[in-house]
Amino acid sequence: MIIEGIAVTMQDVQDLNDFGADRIELCTDMEQDGLTPSTDLIQEAAAHSNIPVNVMIRPHGESFCYSREDMEKMRSSIRTVRECGAAGIVLGCLTDSGTIDEEALAILLDESGDLDVTFHKAFDAVDDQLAALEILMRYPKIKTLLTSGGQGASVNNTATLKELIEIVERHPLTIMPGGGLNTENVSRVMEAPTRDALHFGTGIREGWSYEGRISKQAVLTIKNQVK
Numbered sequence: 001m002i003i004e005g006i007a008v009t010m011q012d013v014q015d016l017n018d019f020g021a022d023r024i025e026l027c028t029d030m031e032q033d034g035l036t037p038s039t040d041l042i043q044e045a046a047a048h049s050n051i052p053v054n055v056m057i058r059p060h061g062e063s064f065c066y067s068r069e070d071m072e073k074m075r076s077s078i079r080t081v082r083e084c085g086a087a088g089i090v091l092g093c094l095t096d097s098g099t100i101d102e103e104a105l106a107i108l109l110d111e112s113g114d115l116d117v118t119f120h121k122a123f124d125a126v127d128d129q130l131a132a133l134e135i136l137m138r139y140p141k142i143k144t145l146l147t148s149g150g151q152g153a154s155v156n157n158t159a160t161l162k163e164l165i166e167i168v169e170r171h172p173l174t175i176m177p178g179g180g181l182n183t184e185n186v187s188r189v190m191e192a193p194t195r196d197a198l199h200f201g202t203g204i205r206e207g208w209s210y211e212g213r214i215s216k217q218a219v220l221t222i223k224n225q226v227k
Helices: 010-019 039-048 068-084 102-112 121-125 129-136 158-167 216-226
Strands: 002-007 023-026 053-056 088-091 116-119 142-147 174-177 197-200
Touching: 002 010, 002 216, 010 023, 010 039, 010 216, 023 039, 039 053, 039 068, 068 088, 068 102, 088 102, 121 129, 121 142, 129 142, 129 158, 142 158, 158 174, 197 216
Parallel strands: 002 023, 002 197, 023 053, 053 088, 088 116, 116 142, 142 174, 174 197
Antiparallel strands: none
């Protein structure tokens, strides 16, 4: 079971390493649900973390639809991630009609090289999740899908999460539930048939806020629960 936590500062990176997390999603601007962090933070996190650091590739929080200029920024960010030696990237791109933007996705994946790739919660904004999942399964570079199983918190979409997990049961793509998970509700999401990874944001922080530090007790409690 991979326990992934969001980091927005080097203190977060250090805490997630020290408290037993398995992987980091490195972001900034969480009030916009996570944007690409600075090159300095990417470089420092990659250099000092003993666990994998996957970097958010998202130039703005307006939507998951990207212009040609946006795409150039994203490609440049991916090159920066590779140069800094981070483990992977977290991305997602949709069309105006609420489907996976395969043209944009192919361009970004081509730039990714051998980086680990997670498709993020843009997936929860598509019109048809099952159709979108079938598309993502055609791209072997995408190793993980972060999803709440739809709009709202993952704990409210357990039936959909179970269905998604069952579909990929014999496929290398990992479904990683995330969105509103914390020590009090993670056991309900754990009822899904396969549990390979879980994603946590404020749910492992003091005061359940990005203004609070990562909580060692919260991380340990979750690790004990998933055993």
